[in-house]
Amino acid sequence: MVIPREHGGWAMLSVPFLTGMSAAKPTLLHLPLFLAWLLLYMASYPLLQSLKKTSNRGRWLSWGIGYAAAAAIFLVPLLIWNPWLAGFAPVLIVLVFVPVWHVRHKAERAFANDISAILLFCTGGAAAYMLGGGTWGRELLEVMLYNFLYFTGTVFFVKSVFRERKNKRWTVYSHLYHVIALLLPLFTLNPWMCLAFLYPLAKALVFSGKTVKPMKVGMMEIAGSVQFLVFFLIWL
Incomplete structure (x- = not known):
């Protein structure tokens, strides 16, 4: 199949x-x-x-x-x-x-x-x-914004631990992006959604630019998606 x-x-x-x-x-x-x-x-x-x-x-x-x-x-x-x-x-x-x-x-x-x-x-x-x-309206745009911010962060993170791992600029890009993604929800209708971006930021600060096994990255990404969805449902 x-x-x-x-x-x-x-x-x-x-x-x-x-x-x-x-x-x-x-x-x-x-x-x-x-x-x-x-x-x-x-x-x-x-x-x-x-x-x-x-x-x-x-x-x-x-x-x-x-x-x-x-x-x-x-x-x-x-x-x-x-x-x-x-x-x-x-x-x-x-x-x-x-x-x-x-x-x-x-x-x-x-x-x-x-x-x-x-x-x-x-x-x-x-x-x-x-x-x-x-x-x-604004609610729809912000729902899309939260998702866009979160999944764009996964792109930065995955590139920083795989294809661009040895490129220091991508490590910096990953760190900066995740800080911005954490702050932006503070200016939305649900500022508490910023909590959903704490885990991605911590993950980026600890692992970006380092060698990480694909299986571990996959598990971290699954955990990140689940916690993002849980926070969304809590602060909906």
Whole structure:
């Protein structure tokens, strides 16, 4: 079975969606929306792989198209009953073209590619928020801001312990970013959300620029995502 292998992707898929849903009013309609969102994410992996791997391209395409077709089963009825959801399509299409471009140019690890992925998943959270009765406004923007700040911090941290570990500037970037991410929530409707950024800051100060085993990084990232979600639900 072909499934995405990036553990960070699973967190970015679920956490913004759950926070957006919880900030509004959870409904049964969130279930098919999440299943469609999940299947579209699963479709993206084999479809992107088909762009860069000439061998077994048919296999990659068949899995990607299969996942996309399954997503449509859940998504089409939602769009019929909630046609305003189609308004997210142009934004998602633009954001999807960013990883396509980076794959074609063999630059998947580019910082801009990571940021576009975070924005894409935050858009899914916005859709979940509005499906629950939320409206465009400051609360929605701040829900997206919290998610964007948190997951962008994971990008800085992961780069500072892997590919850019020996680059001292990235260690400094990681430290500075996490300090800024800790302070920004103080100026929002839920200033106590700054507590959710204490763990990422401590993690960056202790480990950025050092050699850390991938398994340990994965466990720290899972713990970070869970604590972020818990703080969000507490201070909602």
